[in-house]
Amino acid sequence: MLGVLGGRVYDPQNGIAGEVRDIWVKDGRVVSPEEVDQEQAEIIDASGLVVMPGGVDIHSHIVGAKVNAGRKFRPEDHRGNERERTETLRSGVGGTVPTTHLTGYLYAEMGYTTVMEAATAPLVARHTHEELADVPILDSGAFITLGNNHFLMKCIRDGRQETARDYVAWLLGATKGYAIKIVNPGGVENWKWHSNVSELDDEVIGFGVTPRQILEMLAWINEELGLPHVPHIHGINLGRSSSARTTIEAMATLDGRRAHFCHLQFLSYGEGKGSLQASEAAAVAEAVNSHPSMTVDVGQLVFGSATTMTSDGPLQHNMHQMTRNKWLNDDVESETGGGVVPALYKRTNPINSVMWLTGMELFLLIDDPWRVFLTTDHPNAGCFTYYPQVIRLLMDRGYRRQVFESIHARARKGALLPELDREYSLHEIAIISRAGPARALGLKNKGHLGIGADADITVYEDVGNKEQMFAKPRYVIKAGVLVARDGTVVEERPGRTLYVAPPYDDESEKNIREYFNQAYTISFDNYSIGADSLRHAERIGCG
């Protein structure tokens, strides 16, 4: 039992904006004061402090095949970023892709308690879950890549919608995934033919379907299955100067349906002068504003070292050719692919500067904070440990101006950013970093502090420099237990794995089994992951 008393509470989901409240906790949940023996409860005096729900990250790459490959091939990223073991906590190395235990500690120390793993190939989902078992404190779920799936594309080609729906239901349950992820629909399959897609109506080689059809089908399936989250989309043309146009087109295609467009910064460019691409944040933000069923996260670029890793195979090869940095690629049979390339983002680089300001503009031009979320697409545009810096940029236009003045002159020229005076309030920060993502994920017990919510609570000291404020919360409580104090983990707790298992027609499993034996090199019966082999698992309902 625990009481967090007298703090200024920001709980946007429940309409509480900085009012002084007491929060009572019992058995890992927020409860009414009557349910607690207040004499016996541990009391945290939060008077003068800011209280928010634990942070919720809707899009981050923290575990799994690609992430671990990124760790393995970057020893240079680890050196100098070590953390020593303590009596009770494990050692680890950081840099842009921290080891599993350190990932849990660093997120918790920043006040985050729920983090979604943004891309897992179904065939190696077991790996994702095995790594998650070594990520302490955080609750997490895995998004399953489906945008280049052979079975699905065949169903689209043959007009078998119901079969496709049942297949996705089966697959999410089999892989213990949380949501449908779409990465460069069709483009990753074409990369296996040394090609890509560049328009929504381009053909996927060997299947005769288009990226547009894949998006439409998966959006329909998502609604049919009543999944808690929406289709989580990394569109076509990421990083290219045609990306803003095709992003807007994709939103129009899905008009009326719900969808989430991730790391939008990477997909909001147009043609600029010379070879330089330009920010089209204004046009993309307008599209977001006019499609109320869409949510986005920004994937804000942070200057410094990063490791790009996506399921977008052709994109990663382009990155390799452009930067000449070392390159990993992994084509996954019948399903997807992916790659990893280290990156260094510099203010002195005009392209990187445009990327930085595109992200800033998106944050400031999208009107509704409930539909735009804080991410750096960790570790693609920067490590998640830079979230406090991004928050300061959003809350402090003087600081933003100062950074803007330091970026490359070619990027500054004609930029919209200096005209944008908007500053986020603490209430809005609470929305974009916890309440909004939790709502978009369909996590009813996360992102708020109402009765029955998970007792994931972060208490900050309200100092002028918001980067300092958000970097080292005074207290972090996970499931009712104090896990970090003054920015240092004090107790390690296991996190939970959140997954969905939508119902499907048993007959269709027979079809899938038949297909599977042709399409895979592992046995059908060895593909599904039992809930009992996950760490503390929690099934989230559909419908």
Added chain:
Amino acid sequence: MSAVVEHVACTFCGCVCDDIVVECEGSEIIKARRACAVGRGVLTGRDSVVRRPTVRGREVEWQEAVGEAASILEQADSPLIYGLSSTSIEAQRRAVELADWLGAVIDTTSSVCHGPTGLAMQAVGEATCTLGEVRDRADLIVFWGCNPADSHPRHFGRFSLSPKGALTPNGRKDRTVVVVDVRPTRTSKAADRFFQVNVGTDYEVLSVLRSLVKGRDVQVDTVGGVSVSELRDLADRMKESRYGVAFMGMGLTMSRGRHLNVGELFSLVAELNEYTRFSVIPMRGHGNVAGADQVLTWQSGYPFAVSFARGYPQFGPGEFSAVDMLSRREVDAALVVASDPAAHFPHAAAEHLGRIPTIVLDPAPSVTASCARVVFPTAYYGIDAPGTAYRMDNVPIPLQGIFASGRPTDEQILDQIIEAVK
């Protein structure tokens, strides 16, 4: 009692074939259908008797053995944990944790096998794919310094030579197979084209091949005993393939040049992707050596040869690798999991291992176990206990516990040792 169990995985080699049907009688496997000869031997020949652990050759209770192991490790200034490639992910996770708490050095059989492959990957990256992509897409297969016909008996049939796949409906006829090695092997006999290179010249041959792929002028007529015009044909064939795959083995990692050889091949493969699609897959040996790399990396950031002596992970092949630590006598206790270094290490290293107190966790007898202070006869993963093994292409395969054996698992013993030393 007899029973038939399907889709059993064999953990002998990196193919981790998981389509095996076993017939059991009592606590024995009497038949293993679809398994290769080696796999059949592993599955049907296991020692199913529940044996007690020993301390100095004397049978003791489990608890006493755990106590003895913990006290050896606690008293050591520089303990080494080694092996891990033939145990399950769950045990590997505990082994790294134990190393962290002890401030030990931990190393896997990778360091005497594909360690150089890991170093090459860190230097230049790796363009790879799963084995299903090989079966379904590859029209050109190159085996360089490896001999799967002997080392991975079902590799040809399941993935690389004869199977029919989506884009290879005619099986063998739809594939061109090239072998590069220093001597003819059973693999080279199955190839369409065999390049016999002189011992120790792989690096030079690969360099020339890279130049030819890039269309550069090459001033020599032969390299490593191979004619450049024939290599030019190979370079052209590589660029013209639809999807090429190179498999590489210890012929590259353990010959002169080591990680440089591998780096040259990985660079060649990366560069071929400017013209077509090409992947490389290291031919990993032990059943879960890929998993050992994975677990060490996710917990420590590095794939092998990791020291926790300073309280945090440090990577040092040559410095913290088991052979080097032992040969320099920098280790004063060892815990060996599912491996037999006393039988396979160079003399100086094996000799030192015999001098220091050693703890062995292994389902099977071994030379190392025969001279160890403490021996835990543990369960066979995939037969007596469930678990996971990662195939050579890093696809995780679940292992079944077919029998409810009375033997404890490596994971359980390591858990108890952790409990005792913490």
